[in-house]
Amino acid sequence: MRNYMQETDRYGKLWIWTAAVVVAMVPIVICLHFNAWPEITAVLKGLLGVAPIYWTVGAIEVITYTPMLGTGGTYLAFVTGNLTSLKAPSALNAMENAEVKPGTEEGEVISTIAIATCSIITTLVLVLGVVLLAMLAPILNSPVLKPAFDNILPALFGGLAVVYISKNWKLSIAPLIFMVALFLAVPSLGSSVGVLVPVGVLVALGAGRIMYKKGWL
Amino acid sequence: MQFNPNSTFLYLVATAVILFVLAQSVFFLVRAYKRGKELGMTDQKLKKTILSTAIFTIAPAVSILIGIVTLSKFLGIPLPWIRLSVIGALTYELPAATSTANALGVSLSEMITDPKVYTAIAWVMTLGIMPSIILPPILMKKIQGGMLKLKNKDSKWSDIFMTSMFLGMISAFLGMVFSDIRSGIAGWIPIFVLLFSAVLMGVCGLLIKKCKMVWLETYALSISMVGAMAFAAIITPILV
Numbered sequence: 001m002r003n004y005m006q007e008t009d010r011y012g013k014l015w016i017w018t019a020a021v022v023v024a025m026v027p028i029v030i031c032l033h034f035n036a037w038p039e040i041t042a043v044l045k046g047l048l049g050v051a052p053i054y055w056t057v058g059a060i061e062v063i064t065y066t067p068m069l070g071t072g073g074t075y076l077a078f079v080t081g082n083l084t085s086l087k088a089p090s091a092l093n094a095m096e097n098a099e100v101k102p103g104t105e106e107g108e109v110i111s112t113i114a115i116a117t118c119s120i121i122t123t124l125v126l127v128l129g130v131v132l133l134a135m136l137a138p139i140l141n142s143p144v145l146k147p148a149f150d151n152i153l154p155a156l157f158g159g160l161a162v163v164y165i166s167k168n169w170k171l172s173i174a175p176l177i178f179m180v181a182l183f184l185a186v187p188s189l190g191s192s193v194g195v196l197v198p199v200g201v202l203v204a205l206g207a208g209r210i211m212y213k214k215g216w217l
Numbered sequence: 218m219q220f221n222p223n224s225t226f227l228y229l230v231a232t233a234v235i236l237f238v239l240a241q242s243v244f245f246l247v248r249a250y251k252r253g254k255e256l257g258m259t260d261q262k263l264k265k266t267i268l269s270t271a272i273f274t275i276a277p278a279v280s281i282l283i284g285i286v287t288l289s290k291f292l293g294i295p296l297p298w299i300r301l302s303v304i305g306a307l308t309y310e311l312p313a314a315t316s317t318a319n320a321l322g323v324s325l326s327e328m329i330t331d332p333k334v335y336t337a338i339a340w341v342m343t344l345g346i347m348p349s350i351i352l353p354p355i356l357m358k359k360i361q362g363g364m365l366k367l368k369n370k371d372s373k374w375s376d377i378f379m380t381s382m383f384l385g386m387i388s389a390f391l392g393m394v395f396s397d398i399r400s401g402i403a404g405w406i407p408i409f410v411l412l413f414s415a416v417l418m419g420v421c422g423l424l425i426k427k428c429k430m431v432w433l434e435t436y437a438l439s440i441s442m443v444g445a446m447a448f449a450a451i452i453t454p455i456l457v
Contacts, residue, residue, distance in 0.1 A: 013357075016354050023303055023350060024347075026234065027339040038340060046313070049316030058349040067364050078349050079238065081306055082306050090270050090274065093438045098265075110249075115245075118270055125278035126278065140283050147453035151410040153390060154414065155414045158415040159438050161387050176384075193389055200386060208380075
């Protein structure tokens with residue numbers, strides 16, 4: 001087991017550092033090609049509006065999702081993005097269906113397969129979508145479909161929750177009550193759900209620890 | 218060089234980036250599949266994971282495509298395509314573009330024609346998401362080492378620990394659904410959608426267990442998600 005995991009870590013590092021270079025090269029080649037370098041102050045000002053939040057959320061996401069997704073899954077998911085809305089739920093659903101536990105090598109394999117499949121299909125759908133954009137744009141922008149896509153997260157998490165909560169209902173009570181109460185009390189938090197995932201995790205872990213110690217689980 | 222946010226050059230850059238992402242995904246997929254076989258997992262189980270995930274991914278992928286359409290109105294197609302294929306999400310990229318445009322005093326209501334504005338936005342988008350790509354390799358050893366220690370020390374608690382993490386994530390999203398209910402009936406729609414999705418999943422679960430329709434397992438999450446999305450499209454015009 002150690003060998004596969006160690007190799008995954010080595011390859012993962014190689015890929016993700018290469019990805020970092022590829023990502024950084026995008027604005028560089030665009031600036032070089034058009035010979036249009038932006039004012040540093042403009043970039044800094046723009047960055048000031050988003051970086052404090054993004055960098056904090058980025059760091060929190062790495063700490064929160066790495067144990068869930070496993071080594072290979074993490075290296076892949078952090079390059080391809082859309083973690084909370086796509087990669088983490090699909091890895092969780094795949095592990096649940098395959099009846100393997102996260103944190104085991106079997107879990108690692110299934111999680112990686114799910115995240116890789118997810119990335120490939122997303123990329124292909126986007127390629128197809130871009131090629132056919134002129135044709136698809138009126139459909140995608142149609143007011144009939146808008147509510148469907150506006151509600152994609154409740155549509156996804158409703159189904160996922162049934163499976164996961166029904167199997168672990170004792171562990172679910174505390175984080176669920178806490179989160180519903182929190183969002184009811186402070187509705188404006190709705191737009192920063194990403195930041196609140198680790199809060200939910202901490203509540204679940206705290207309650208889980210107490211119940212475990214008391215022998216309720 | 219005449220600037221055009223939809224130039225062939227930018228499409229070539231996008232293609233290169235997308236090929237890189239595909240290559241990395243295929244590399245990890247093949248490795249994990251082979252390892253799964255070595256661990257004694259059947260082809261059927263592994264293929265089922267691929268099929269189930271592939272079908273489930275389509276609707277969220279279309280929603281990402283809508284993100285590209287939104288951003289393409291002022292950034293052209295290639296840059297949003299790159300950003301939403303690598304790390305990005307619309308929730309990141311739109312504020313990044315808006316923040317930069319505000320700093321430069323530019324409006325995003327029409328296509329950007331000034332290359333300096335375009336490149337400033339490209340830089341802010343890129344620098345904004347860099348920690349997500351740099352931190353995993355730096356922190357991986359510590360996090361996974363910690364998890365291994367936990368597992369060796371107390372494997373039952375380690376299982377509860379992992380389950381709690383997922384439940385924490387699910388709880389945050391379930392809680393979020395309740396954030397709009399003060400805005401009247403429209404704010405209840407996400408809750409109805411959530412419940413409808415839960416009911417669909419419950420029905421799928423019953424069919425799988427009671428009617429032995431095991432094949433349905435592969436599609437259950439997709440059915441509940443897409444079914445609930447369709448439900449949202451139907452009830453929203455009625456309720457709002």
